[in-house]
Amino acid sequence: MSDDPDPGLPSVAPAAWLIRKLKSTAQISARDCADIENLSFTVRTFGGRTSIVHEGDVPKQCCLVMDGWAYRCRSLANGQRQIFAFYVPGDIPDIESLHLHVMDQGLVAIAQTTVAFVAHSDMRALIERNTSLAMALWRDTLIDATRCRERVISLGRRQAVGRMAHLFCEMYIRLRTVGVADDFRYVLPLTQAELADALGLSSVHANRSLQELRKLGFVTLHRRELIIHDWDGLETVAEFDPAYLHIV
Amino acid sequence: MSDDPDPGLPSVAPAAWLIRKLKSTAQISARDCADIENLSFTVRTFGGRTSIVHEGDVPKQCCLVMDGWAYRCRSLANGQRQIFAFYVPGDIPDIESLHLHVMDQGLVAIAQTTVAFVAHSDMRALIERNTSLAMALWRDTLIDATRCRERVISLGRRQAVGRMAHLFCEMYIRLRTVGVADDFRYVLPLTQAELADALGLSSVHANRSLQELRKLGFVTLHRRELIIHDWDGLETVAEFDPAYLHIV
DNA sequence: CTTTCACTCCATCATAAGTTAAATCGCGCA
DNA sequence: TGCGCGATTTAACTTATGATGGAGTGAAAG
Structure with a gap:
């Protein structure tokens, strides 16, 4: 292309x-x-x-x-x-x-x-x-597959807000691991419609969920930059445990 | 154990x-x-x-x-x-x-x-x-991972009936491939609660979806035996395409 | 034969999420 | 500066699915 x-x-x-x-x-x-x-x-x-x-x-x-x-x-x-x-x-x-x-x-x-x-x-x-x-x-x-399974849990058993929080957590850890993110912020180059397609939501509901995370004070997302203000809070609503990423 | x-x-x-x-x-x-x-x-x-x-x-x-x-x-x-x-x-x-x-x-x-x-x-x-x-x-x-991805599509973008139909199709093809199923029927040793846990549904809704598939005349499930009466119909509601199983 | 137990099925109500459409924002560009 | 366009936000309404509780069923156990 x-x-x-x-x-x-x-x-x-x-x-x-x-x-x-x-x-x-x-x-x-x-x-x-x-x-x-x-x-x-x-x-x-x-x-x-x-x-x-x-x-x-x-x-x-x-x-x-x-x-x-x-x-x-x-x-x-x-x-x-x-x-x-x-x-x-x-x-x-x-x-x-x-x-x-x-x-x-x-x-x-x-x-x-x-x-x-x-x-x-x-x-x-x-x-x-x-x-x-x-x-x-x-x-x-195999680690790619464990991430896929984590996605299955998200789509099967987490509500919209938890799914989004989980994605934000995972991407932060992965980006930080390769040195592309730090200080609880990173470039998230996705539109809300793309977020929705990843999370199995409609774009309207993706927007609602994002608002919810903002209202909780966990994150801000502005001009493609995601800032995590409350990692522990985000981790909690996401039920995020980074073990599945198998980072040594 | x-x-x-x-x-x-x-x-x-x-x-x-x-x-x-x-x-x-x-x-x-x-x-x-x-x-x-x-x-x-x-x-x-x-x-x-x-x-x-x-x-x-x-x-x-x-x-x-x-x-x-x-x-x-x-x-x-x-x-x-x-x-x-x-x-x-x-x-x-x-x-x-x-x-x-x-x-x-x-x-x-x-x-x-x-x-x-x-x-x-x-x-x-x-x-x-x-x-x-x-x-x-x-x-x-890697094929295990492609099945996992297919599960992601199911949970993310298919409704309950389609998810169930998709699972029924996949398992039939897999069982037939190793010679454990034939003639559009097989032993499905799952309770409806387990089906629900696999499909990201409540057990009540798994039951509803199963009824729906029965009412459509696609399957019967009785005493742990699943019989597929209308493979094409099932495949259609499931949007099932066996390519992802990579069976040669 | 009765009891028990697990599973299935069904009715009701509650809620998360989808749909549609329109308003607003933000930015690039003339 | 104002226009245009995609992205975001909001609203009103609909629908799929969840939660609860309870009733049937049938098989196994006593």
Whole structure:
């Protein structure tokens, strides 16, 4: 889709992101780092709300988020959408495409988003050669699955306000882990309609829930910046326990 | 928990289940089969509604379902429960425990359920030695994640009747794939309260939705046997598309 | 045969969330 | 400065689902 290829960029930065991310959830050796740094990346920047991978595509490469956010989503017959997960710097949203060839969901860039592509063939070679790194990547996909299960609990058993609070908590922890957030604030590049699609709500009710969190004094959200004023309060209404993120 | 150890049973059957399952979603070589058959399994039978693995446990083994069903679930502060996924013969519900050490959910046997345990150490040795099998197992965990995402869509964007229909469709396809269901009928060993916990509903509303499916003439459910009278109708209200199960 | 128990089913009322539409805000742009 | 457009906010109303309590049912146990 839309993009501006940056063929001239050095491919050191992407490796650093991936290393930082993997180190946050697993033990990574010097050899693993070297192997990651030897990968060859192609960096591209996508404009807001453009598709990185389409539903039904058969990708030949994985992508690594370097800047901005991306999300996976699927559209339904009646025009509704469901956003499954958000991906932030260091994440590889479509690593599963190594094993499951046709993408059953689309991958979309929110706002301006920079990603680095790695060829499947390179990833496969790496995985064959370096078992410990393969295990770390497998582990990463398993953590992605635990986040998905947490989403199931949210949608199944939490009310709208709790769901939203939970998402705000999770994203803060994840962003802070890779050094993109601090001091209980971060850039949340989502419209309320997108929040609604992620939380299984209508956009009107997403707005109501957000107001509720503001009225409680837990957060403010203004000009795409989320500020958490009362972490403990937010954590409580969310019933948030970061254990499922498996951050070491 | 409850159980009757059967130390005398030969360990051929468990391997056969696993092989059948993996063959349904990936290419499995003769060498892979041989390696699976060389694993040593410990078979145990659990009574109805007993815990196989507790929330918070640090298991030293994986379990393979051979007969019956199991589910993963978590309880919330207010006493509500969420069931994340059901597991049927051939499935390894807790293969993730190889990489994520503390179980953040419990694993429960429904009705009488027979499982086979394999020591983590044996699984790790196998994975190190046989890369192609490791990839097949990784792939299997990724398919588990796609099922989880489908659950997210259900809870987020489908109404109660559609959610239930979707579950009925998924379980039929999965059971048929491993040869445990046929002819549009199968044993559904769940109470309506358990159905509700899986679908994010109250048990009263699960009952209403079930009545609705009966009234539409799509299914009957009597004495734990589900009969699908109108597959196309069920598939339509469910918006069910089996692609996400990645059955080859 | 009775008792018990778990499950199913049903009626009623309460409430969270969806729908629609319109008003308002904020920002980029002419 | 004022226009235009998307995003946010508010309101009025509808609907799906939750909560409670109680009545049927059937199988197992005594």
